Amino acid sequence: MKSLQEKIKNAMVAVLRESFDLSQTELTFSQPAERKFGDLSTTLAFVLAKKTQSKPFLVAGELAAKLTGKLDAIEEIRVAGGGFLNFYLRRDDYLKYLWQNLEKPLPAKGEKVIVEHTSINPNKSAHIGHLRNSCLGDILARSCRFLGYEVEVQNYIDDTGIQVADVVWGLLHYQKMDLDGIKKISGLAAYLWDLYAEVNQLFAGNDDLARQRRDVHKKIEEKIDPEYQACRYIAEQVLLDHIRTMEQIGIHYDLLARESDVIALDFFKAAAAEMTARNVMTRSTDPEKKDCLVIHYDRENIEKIIVRSNGTITYVGKDIAYNLWKFNLLPRDFCYRLFHTYPDGHAIYMTQSEPARQTRPFGRGQKVYNVIDVRQSYLQNLIAQVLAQLGHPGPSANFIHFSYEMVALTPACVREMGLKLEAGEENKPYIEVSGRKGRAVKADELIAQLNEKSLREIQSRNPALAEAEALPLARTIAVAALRYFMVKFNLNTVIAFDFKEALNFEGDSGPYLQYTMVRLNSILKKSTAAGLEAERVPGSMQRLEAREKELYWEMILNLSLLETQVEFALQNHELSSLAAYAYGLCQKFNHYYHLFPVLAEKDADIRNLRLSLIRIFKNKVEKLLAVMGIAIPDRM
RNA sequence: GCGCCUGUAGCUCAAUGGAUAGAGCGUUGGCCUCCGGAGCCAAAGGCUAUGGGUUCGAAUCCCGUCAGGCGCGCCA
Numbered sequence: 001m002k003s004l005q006e007k008i009k010n011a012m013v014a015v016l017r018e019s020f021d022l023s024q025t026e027l028t029f030s031q032p033a034e035r036k037f038g039d040l041s042t043t044l045a046f047v048l049a050k051k052t053q054s055k056p057f058l059v060a061g062e063l064a065a066k067l068t069g070k071l072d073a074i075e076e077i078r079v080a081g082g083g084f085l086n087f088y089l090r091r092d093d094y095l096k097y098l099w100q101n102l103e104k105p106l107p108a109k110g111e112k113v114i115v116e117h118t119s120i121n122p123n124k125s126a127h128i129g130h131l132r133n134s135c136l137g138d139i140l141a142r143s144c145r146f147l148g149y150e151v152e153v154q155n156y157i158d159d160t161g162i163q164v165a166d167v168v169w170g171l172l173h174y175q176k177m178d179l180d181g182i183k184k185i186s187g188l189a190a191y192l193w194d195l196y197a198e199v200n201q202l203f204a205g206n207d208d209l210a211r212q213r214r215d216v217h218k219k220i221e222e223k224i225d226p227e228y229q230a231c232r233y234i235a236e237q238v239l240l241d242h243i244r245t246m247e248q249i250g251i252h253y254d255l256l257a258r259e260s261d262v263i264a265l266d267f268f269k270a271a272a273a274e275m276t277a278r279n280v281m282t283r284s285t286d287p288e289k290k291d292c293l294v295i296h297y298d299r300e301n302i303e304k305i306i307v308r309s310n311g312t313i314t315y316v317g318k319d320i321a322y323n324l325w326k327f328n329l330l331p332r333d334f335c336y337r338l339f340h341t342y343p344d345g346h347a348i349y350m351t352q353s354e355p356a357r358q359t360r361p362f363g364r365g366q367k368v369y370n371v372i373d374v375r376q377s378y379l380q381n382l383i384a385q386v387l388a389q390l391g392h393p394g395p396s397a398n399f400i401h402f403s404y405e406m407v408a409l410t411p412a413c414v415r416e417m418g419l420k421l422e423a424g425e426e427n428k429p430y431i432e433v434s435g436r437k438g439r440a441v442k443a444d445e446l447i448a449q450l451n452e453k454s455l456r457e458i459q460s461r462n463p464a465l466a467e468a469e470a471l472p473l474a475r476t477i478a479v480a481a482l483r484y485f486m487v488k489f490n491l492n493t494v495i496a497f498d499f500k501e502a503l504n505f506e507g508d509s510g511p512y513l514q515y516t517m518v519r520l521n522s523i524l525k526k527s528t529a530a531g532l533e534a535e536r537v538p539g540s541m542q543r544l545e546a547r548e549k550e551l552y553w554e555m556i557l558n559l560s561l562l563e564t565q566v567e568f569a570l571q572n573h574e575l576s577s578l579a580a581y582a583y584g585l586c587q588k589f590n591h592y593y594h595l596f597p598v599l600a601e602k603d604a605d606i607r608n609l610r611l612s613l614i615r616i617f618k619n620k621v622e623k624l625l626a627v628m629g630i631a632i633p634d635r636m
Numbered sequence: 637g638c639g640c641c642u643g644u645a646g647c648u649c650a651a652u653g654g655a656u657a658g659a660g661c662g663u664u665g666g667c668c669u670c671c672g673g674a675g676c677c678a679a680a681g682g683c684u685a686u687g688g689g690u691u692c693g694a695a696u697c698c699c700g701u702c703a704g705g706c707g708c709g710c711c712a
Contacts, residue, residue, distance in 0.1 A: 308710040
């Protein structure tokens, strides 16, 4: 549904343009801090007063006079606070409009958005840092879809890297296994978690082992067995493990793009030809970078190596090629195969370099979001620069690094996990997660703990409930707790992870939202069972007594802003505003519902108004929670 | 050294330049004869690190200072 407020704003702009010289940017509207200041407010008078050397209060009066009577939706306009222009809506009309347009989805934007997220190295289990990435990426994708974009979710698989080589060396040369032995390992990803940390300890300061590691890497790149086979096997098995982990929390992908295919299909060669032709990539004149091909990063005046002196391509080089492909700016394409089908029928495809019947056109995005933590800002900015230098200003502007801060551990959390703190770490505010040191909370373990806790909570509240029935409910609640926790912080807030907070199911948490909805559904069920009147257009809010009228209206107004809020979250890269919005709505509802019982109300008009509010609330908040990937259990 | 980010209640965090800086946790005290207590109500708790500046208006923008974090690899 197109927000009614948008319509009202547009009408105001049209009227004001007749009398004032306005640019669009000057006219902003906001929600007043308090209801007594109206339903919609603008500070336009302050801006105009400055321009005309007049007093804001006088200008506001002038504006009010111009607008009065010109807008159907407005009941009253008042000037307050020395120049604020406050608008009071015709509440019953507004409510009716909202009620009648509940089922209207937003129109398709006709634009394709590619969201890349997760992109975990396939050499060990996923950890909490990856969970933040995937949750943000997934909610970003859902927001775009909600707003009418076509969305394709890609997960980039670095299946050729040195990090896979580390564990290949560990298994084949350190633990002396063969491929058959590796295939017998159960829980391979978790096994590699420990091995990866152990092997990295060994590598530290040991030149001989470092050389062995390089040899393994080289053999993988040159497809020499058994290293190559082991690498392929491990990468695929660990990838499956990651997909399983993310599937548990409702995260799906459309395409798995493999680095090995980027290389095999010569994506970089095509990109390099273009970059060389345009002088974007040049041979370095720095003697220390003899024979290297580099790109000058203008913003920080740095020369970044793209092709090493031995002719191999660095990570950014491959990423440039891959991102050019996302925008359909490379004369190359992948081949595809069906990789996996989710229980709901959704299919994941994987790239491949062997010819195959192409199942659908992947890529070709108009907008690209790369969900990658802030530590890669410099490289992501470099890619945007290259896009511009190659003559693609549009894609460069639509290449969006969806940057967020890392997840770290509190020193207390590290100790709690039985890991040692190094000298001086005790006093640090937080400690960076490190796969190399095996220092992180594994995603699966956190999810298991959440599942366990919510199962306990459910069973304590519903002692008669069979475990088979309680289990899926517990999972739904655990997912809500996790996703809400991952999205409630601002993107540039470092999450100093703490079990107690992540496992909190009360207050500002996902389960609180679910609980609100469960109770609300219960009221609706009882209302139907009691044979109360069916849905009908809500009557006039004038029937309500003063206190309820204000609360009621406040909720209606807030609920009507769903689409505006999602748009805001996307525009400002602040998905946390969705969490805050949802939480605020649920708080208001709980407050309201505590004061004004529905089923016990004898007056049919008032009861109907309350039921209408519940139906509107259910409609809007279910959509909002769906955008956050939070489902509503039948009971809890 | 250069670049980016952060500093708000005891703790963890919110607050499109806007009206009296808000939540959760913790603390203290209340609330089911009443639609589910994962709930509701209330109290206490703030010179928004600090010094200037811009503005009708600053937690928010600019400059300085202090404190902390992250980048700046022929790793990915």
